[in-house]
Amino acid sequence: MAIINLKKKEVQAKIVYYGPGRGGKTTNLEYIYKRFRSRIQTEMVTIKTHGDRTLFFDFLPIEIGRIKGYDIRIQLYTVPGQVKYESTRRLVLRGVDGIVFVADSLAVRRKENVLSLKSLADNLSSYKKNISEIPLVFQYNKRDLLDEGIPLLPVEWLEKDLNSKLEAPSFEASALKGPNVVQTMKKIIIMTIDSLRKDLT
Amino acid sequence: MDKQYISDTDGQRTYIFTPAQLSKIEAVLAEDLLDVGVHSVTLIDMAGNIISTMDNGENKHDLYSLAALAAGNFGAVSTMASLIGEDEFSLLFHKGKKENIHFSKVTDEFLLITIFGKEVSLGFLRLKVAEATEKLTDVLNPGS
Numbered sequence: 001m002a003i004i005n006l007k008k009k010e011v012q013a014k015i016v017y018y019g020p021g022r023g024g025k026t027t028n029l030e031y032i033y034k035r036f037r038s039r040i041q042t043e044m045v046t047i048k049t050h051g052d053r054t055l056f057f058d059f060l061p062i063e064i065g066r067i068k069g070y071d072i073r074i075q076l077y078t079v080p081g082q083v084k085y086e087s088t089r090r091l092v093l094r095g096v097d098g099i100v101f102v103a104d105s106l107a108v109r110r111k112e113n114v115l116s117l118k119s120l121a122d123n124l125s126s127y128k129k130n131i132s133e134i135p136l137v138f139q140y141n142k143r144d145l146l147d148e149g150i151p152l153l154p155v156e157w158l159e160k161d162l163n164s165k166l167e168a169p170s171f172e173a174s175a176l177k178g179p180n181v182v183q184t185m186k187k188i189i190i191m192t193i194d195s196l197r198k199d200l201t
Numbered sequence: 202m203d204k205q206y207i208s209d210t211d212g213q214r215t216y217i218f219t220p221a222q223l224s225k226i227e228a229v230l231a232e233d234l235l236d237v238g239v240h241s242v243t244l245i246d247m248a249g250n251i252i253s254t255m256d257n258g259e260n261k262h263d264l265y266s267l268a269a270l271a272a273g274n275f276g277a278v279s280t281m282a283s284l285i286g287e288d289e290f291s292l293l294f295h296k297g298k299k300e301n302i303h304f305s306k307v308t309d310e311f312l313l314i315t316i317f318g319k320e321v322s323l324g325f326l327r328l329k330v331a332e333a334t335e336k337l338t339d340v341l342n343p344g345s
Contacts, residue, residue: 001310003250007220012250042263045270056273059249061265075249075269091276095248199215 001095002196010071011200013192014095015185018120019102020112021053021081024141024175028102029060029076031181036062054080057092067193068200074189081116090123098135098192100184102175103158105142107151110161117162131166135191138163138170139184144177216246216310223253225340230255233333239317239326240300244337246311247272260316271314275304294323305330307337 002013017025026046033044040062047056058078065072077096079089101120103113121131140158153161155172163170169187173180218226226244230253234242241256243264249272254264275293282289293304303315303326313334317326 001246001248001250002215003246003252004215004217005223005252006218007223014248014250042266045266047273056277057269059266059269061269073265075265077269087280088277091273091280094272094276095246095250196215199217 002097002192004070004196004199008071009069010073011067011193011196012073012075013097013196014075014077015098015100015188015192016093016096017076017078017100017102018089018093018116019081019141020104020109020116021083023081023102023104023109023113023116025078025081025102026054026058027175028100028139028141028181028184029058029078031175031178032062032076032185033060035178035182039063053082054078055085056080056088064189068197070200072189072193074192076185083115086119086123089119090126093120093123094127096124096127096129096134097195098137098188100137100139100188101162102139102141103162105140105145105152105158107153110153110157113158114161135188135195136166136168137184137188137191138168139173139175139180140170141173141175143172144174144179216252218252222340226253226337227255229333229336229340233329233336234315237325237329238320239315241316243268243314244307244311245272245314247276247309249273252311262316267314271304271312275306275312292327303327303330305334307334308341311337311341313337 004011017028019025042061045059049055060076062074062076064074077092079092124131140155146152171180171184173184175181230242235255235257241260243254244252245268249269251264251268278293279289295302300316300318305313307313315330
């Protein structure tokens with residue numbers, strides 16, 4: 001649920017990084033936080049378990065400048081990926097304006113990706129939102145592991161498993177090392193703001 | 202009359218607040234809450250976005266993080282309520298040594314966060330928040 005403030009000429013929108021556990025959602029936000037530290041005025045908020053897994057969400061607000069005379073403020077969130085936190089994921093999705101689905105490229109995680117995407121579609125529909133209509137970008141994470149000889153899912157398989165019907169933009173990325181992390185974020189921000197463009201007069 | 206403008210396409214809902222509407226909201230927050238001695242008051246939506254915020258000039262809180270956490274906290278508490286068969290909990294309040302924080306739902310989509318100190322009693326604060334909530338509901342849901 002984006003907010004457009006006509007008095008301050010400001011837009012706030014919520015983007016959620018979704019995906020299976022240990023897929024790299026938090027690592028995406030940590031990379032963005034490090035990279036844009038000078039532009040982010042607050043600390044990144046994380047609610048973690050003692051085992052360093054996301055318990056509730058991570059939160060990172062980022063100001064990206066002006067579009068059509070409006071200051072654009074994006075709130076980046078992650079959901080907890082572990083299967084047992086389904087109700088928490090649903091809470092974080094409330095009012096979401098755009099989604100990055102962070103898929104795990106590890107060959108052994110093929111099923112988890114599919115199940116997580118299904119849970120995303122179900123959770124969105126509980127807010128009367130349709131996964132095929134909301135701004136959505138896929139990120140196939142951990143591609144750097146290919147160089148280390150770890151078996152990864154070919155991108156064609158990931159596309160077929162997850163994106164054959166949705167046909168959303170997708171990026172091969174490494175959240176840990178950085179390639180395409182910023183590009184993924186830029187793409188979802190552009191798509192999200194574009195979906196609001198008609199309201200920015 | 203100011204009309205709340207809700208743009209609703211493709212399942213995407215956007216709330217658009219006019220300057221007149223925001224001025225009314227600010228007047229309620231200032232007159233009903235800041236004037237009785239609360240330290241800061243913020244109206245947010247349930248997604249964690251800030252609609253309007255006012256303070257006494259002495260607060261340096263990170264309001265965007267606070268809004269995100271408050272919305273998450275409120276959602277979690279609401280889910281807990283439904284798990285034990287309650288519609289909702291009527292009092293959401295955290296007490297600190299110097300600062301206290303009080304949450305109040307304003308319609309189904311918005312939440313009022315009030316931060317206050319020892320100078321204001323909880324009972325009086327709840328009374329003032331209830332008055333403000335009623336006025337804010339009129340601004341947020343004109344004609345309801």
